[in-house]
Amino acid sequence: MLKKSISRRVLVTGGAGFVGSHLVDRLLAEGDEVLCVDNLYTGDKHNIYHLHNHPKFEFLRHDVTFPLYVEVDEIFNLACPASPIHYQRDPVQTTKTSVHGAINVLGLAKRLQCPVLQASTSEVYGDPEIHPQPEGYWGNVNPIGIRSCYDEGKRCAETLFFDYHRQHGTEIKVARIFNTYGPRMHPADGRVVSNFIVQALQGQDITVYGNGSQTRSFCFVDDLVDGLIRLMRSGPEVTGPINLGNPREFTILQLAQLVIAKTGSSSKIIHAELPGDDPKQRKPDISVAKSTLGWEPGIQIEDGLDKTIAYFRKIVLESAEPWAPPVHAAANIAS
Template identity: 75%
Template sequence: MFRERTRILVTGGAGFLGSFLCERLLAQGCHVICADNYFTGSRDNIAHLLDNPYFEVIRHDVTIPLYVEVDRIFNLACPASPIHYQFDPVQTTKTSVHGAINMLGLAKRTKARILQASTSEVYGDPAVHPQREEYWGNVNPIGPRACYDEGKRCAETLFFDYHRQHGVAIKVIRIFNTYGPRMHPRDGRVVSNFIIQALAGEPITLYGSGEQTRSFCYVDDLIDGMIASWIPARSMSAP
């Protein structure tokens, strides 16, 4: 998929998804730089990669510019569960917005392709089901989840404007509920809640009427999709 020793920056690389992405990219022969501030990520997630000579780790917050030389950028940095992103909502918005600006600036300078890990939350509380990409959503801009919903929506805006205005080659993927090893056991999301309660012999919590639907994706399949999105025939190349 990538040329040998392609230099790739993964922000949020010590997180649940980021650690699996780093692992896969290294297996493909890439030189991987993992940047993470460890707010929700953990060095335990990447401990098995630290001896790889083509793996670098930088403790860094994406709200601050980062100066590295790379060919590709995967921007995964942002707490994703309500428990974590509502802990410091102002910082969550900064991570999405300032982080996008800083990573897009880096991509512009280095002429790197950049992927934004967006979210199904950009659809808000959708009035249609299932959501299609052309559906613009139904988002409450002042609610307790807005720091994440609107932060990610603004990040998407920035990505497309950097593409239109500066010719930056972008990818934006909207991730739905993903589960697998290395999930934070107390992140408050559906699958982890079910597993923790089942292991403890507790009643399994169903919110609301219990008739709502969810789209679940196993982490390996998501990483497959992330990497496959760089297939040249489907890339959004700079003009």
């Protein structure tokens, strides 16, 4: 755990989401006051229910596409749907969340003269032609595809962050988050780890899109949260963008086989058509995170899957109805 000398009041937008709720927990454990803001479009009150009576926790239901008038010392901007199933449901609103949301949190940070961190994504690299992906790579992104609302929205948010930094001197931090997994993922959010675990626990066929040779690198949520806090608490000269992810690379087929082995499932692997704009490779170059933040992931997927499977085993097997992963639940989600 990082050392800290003062108590801060911290705003976390998207704080009721999968990653956001873990970040809120960590900040509270370090003694900070936390204002959790979420419109609950994809966030879930169950993720923060255990904090209901915490003296340093406050929840505000609010959409970041509208201005927010609060007093805080730091801002973590995590507000945006991260699953294709969710962000493609209302693509215009997804772009607004990334762009208008960035403008609003940057305006707040400018007024308060406080640091603001943007949770960006490896999807800014698109279907990369460079592997692994370093921060200096500008990406290979389709600007008019079905995923563009998310990919280009996040790219535009990064532009706004750096323009506010150059034009107004705003202290910014930009983290490019690679595939993250762990407890509190929604069982039907379309992410590859949750899809495979839910299908395996229910004895259903595991759906692999394409031939399964596309690769991803999976970072356990506790490691990611540590990286986000290290980035926020780095000096004002550290702006990023900085990749945060686990560089250990797996094919989607290997992940499916590992989940079957871990769950002891009798599930069979079946193949379906690959969704549009699905990246063939995804692996972070984390040399900047290592040298600048002293950060690298410590939890390997074998251990992280055990914790994630235990979480899903409880909520899926206790559910009265079977969970069904969405159609075309793409295996490439960044966060």
